[in-house]
Amino acid sequence: MKQSVKLIAGNWKMNGLCASLTEAEALRAELEKGPATCRVVLCPPATLIDRMGVALRGSSVEVGGQDCRAERCGAYTGDISADMLKDAGAAWVIVGHSERRQGYGETDAVVAAKATAALEAGLAPIVCVGETLAEREAGRAVEVVRGQVLNSLPLAAGGREFAVAYEPVWAIGTGLTPTLEQIEEVHRAVRAAMIERLGLAAATAPILYGGSVKPDNARDILAVPEVGGALVGGASLKAADFLTIVRAA
Numbered sequence: 001m002k003q004s005v006k007l008i009a010g011n012w013k014m015n016g017l018c019a020s021l022t023e024a025e026a027l028r029a030e031l032e033k034g035p036a037t038c039r040v041v042l043c044p045p046a047t048l049i050d051r052m053g054v055a056l057r058g059s060s061v062e063v064g065g066q067d068c069r070a071e072r073c074g075a076y077t078g079d080i081s082a083d084m085l086k087d088a089g090a091a092w093v094i095v096g097h098s099e100r101r102q103g104y105g106e107t108d109a110v111v112a113a114k115a116t117a118a119l120e121a122g123l124a125p126i127v128c129v130g131e132t133l134a135e136r137e138a139g140r141a142v143e144v145v146r147g148q149v150l151n152s153l154p155l156a157a158g159g160r161e162f163a164v165a166y167e168p169v170w171a172i173g174t175g176l177t178p179t180l181e182q183i184e185e186v187h188r189a190v191r192a193a194m195i196e197r198l199g200l201a202a203a204t205a206p207i208l209y210g211g212s213v214k215p216d217n218a219r220d221i222l223a224v225p226e227v228g229g230a231l232v233g234g235a236s237l238k239a240a241d242f243l244t245i246v247r248a249a
């Protein structure tokens, strides 16, 4: 499948205070010396979205949220809506991260509703899927991920900007990664499921790999067929590490 320009997204998770914006500023300064050949998105904690947008103004780096609620507003203490993320300056939002699916019991239906809300707010969702270690060891990785794509991707995504991130749960934050062949196998299955769900409109949306992407393995992973970019956790916190991954794309 022909791929468009790669997308490298950094997920800061619940890391980062105002002082951490120096990392975003350092990234911006490096990219001013030599522009990225890929798209770059940084997803800080919601409290930093606005200020990160200011810190990155004038650069090509986009800002995203890490989650949103499906409802637009209401009595949902502590939650944040897609409209609010957009209002704060976000262009993207991660939905269905395994830390949300596992920690908050988010089902595929909830993830699809969040992705729909994101699209309605004018955000591009990054829809995360991935098998657990038990599912992989049972030989069910492709089946599980296929089901997640079919049920988490809203029909509203057809013809819109979005990405799917394949993140094996057992690879997140562990330093473990699947083999390049395993990554290719799942990414091909993800592409087939995207097209089954949305038709050929989903033929070019990027499929990101996520799970222990580091400066020393990024180039190999990003060269795998159907890998359209990366969703990077730990290695997105330091500008130098993230930059190396961006330069590998």
Ligand code: PEP
Residues within 6 Å of the ligand: 011, 167, 171, 172, 173, 174, 175, 210, 211, 212, 213, 231, 232, 233, 234, 235
């Ligand atoms: C993630 O949480 O999306 C992730 C990929 O984390 P890490 O890169 O730290 O494994």
